[in-house]
Amino acid sequence: MSKRFAVIDTETNWYDEVMSIGVIIANSNFEKTDSRYYVLPNEAAVGGMYSSTIYTTNHKIISGLRSNVISDLKSLLNSNDVDDLFAYNASFDKRHLPELSDFCWRDIMKIAAYKQYNPHIPKNLPFCGTGRLKRGFGVEPMLQMLGVNNYSETHNAIIDAKDELLIMKILNYDIDFYPEI
Numbered sequence: 001m002s003k004r005f006a007v008i009d010t011e012t013n014w015y016d017e018v019m020s021i022g023v024i025i026a027n028s029n030f031e032k033t034d035s036r037y038y039v040l041p042n043e044a045a046v047g048g049m050y051s052s053t054i055y056t057t058n059h060k061i062i063s064g065l066r067s068n069v070i071s072d073l074k075s076l077l078n079s080n081d082v083d084d085l086f087a088y089n090a091s092f093d094k095r096h097l098p099e100l101s102d103f104c105w106r107d108i109m110k111i112a113a114y115k116q117y118n119p120h121i122p123k124n125l126p127f128c129g130t131g132r133l134k135r136g137f138g139v140e141p142m143l144q145m146l147g148v149n150n151y152s153e154t155h156n157a158i159i160d161a162k163d164e165l166l167i168m169k170i171l172n173y174d175i176d177f178y179p180e181i
Contacts (some may be wrong), residue, residue: 003028004171005084005175006077007108008100008170009160011094013048018043018066018096020054022158023073025080031170037158038062038069050155070099077103088112088139088164090181106178112167113137118169120146131155139163146170 006025013019018040025034037059043066045053055061062072077085083104087093090107094100111117114131122145126134140153143163147170153160168175 003175004033004080004082005064005086005129006080006082007086007161007165008093008097009049009087009157010096011050011054011157011160012044012096013051015041015043015046016096017046019046020157021069021073021097022059022156023076023083024159024161024165025076025122026165028175030165030172032162032165034076034080035158036062036073038064038073040064040066040069051099053154053156055095056154056156057158062088067105070097074100084175086164086168086175086178088167090162094181105181106175107181108164108167108178109137110179111171111173111177112142112180117173118145118171139167142167145163 004025004027006023009022011020012016021038023036024032026032039061041063085103085104086106086108088108090105094105113133115121116131143151
C-alpha cells in the first residue's frame with residue numbers, strides 16, 4: 001500500500017476563526033482517495049472575505065461544532081494512516097488548526113515558489129536572494145505558471161485543497177521532499 005497524505009485548506013471569518021476546512025486524502029501518485037468538506041456554521045455566520053464561496057461546491061458538506069468537526073477530521077486522517085499534512089502556506093493552516101499539531105505539517109509553497117525547485121517559473125520574474133519569487137506566488141498565479149490556463153482561485157476550502165494537490169502533482173516531488181514546518 002502506498003503512503004497516504006492529506007492536503008488541507010481553511011477559510012477564516014472576519015474574526016480570524018476557521019469557518020470551513022477542506023481535506024483531500026491522496027496516495028503517493030497524487031490521486032485522491034478520500035475527502036471531506038467541513039463548514040462550521042457558527043463561525044461562517046460571522047461572515048468573512050470569502051463567505052460567498054463556502055457553498056460553491058458539489059462536494060458533500062459536513063456541518064457542525066468545531067469540536068465535532070475536528071474529531072471527525074482526526075478520525076478521517078487516522079483511518080487513512082495519514083502522518084503528513086500539506087498546505088499552501090502551511091503555517092497559516094497549522095496556526096488555525098492547533099488540534100492537529102501532532103501531525104507533520106509540510107508546506108507546498110516552500111517548494112512551488114522557488115526557482116531552484118520549480119522549473120515552470122519564468123526566469124525573468126523578480127526573485128529574492130533565496131530563490132523565492134518576490135511576488136505572485138499564491139495558488140492562482142502558481143497554477144497559471146504551471147500551465148492551468150484561465151485558472152481562477154475560488155477560495156472554497158475543498159476546491160482549494162484539490163487545486164493545491166494539483167500543484168504537487170505537476171511538480172511531482174516525493175512528499176518527503178517538502179519541508180516540515
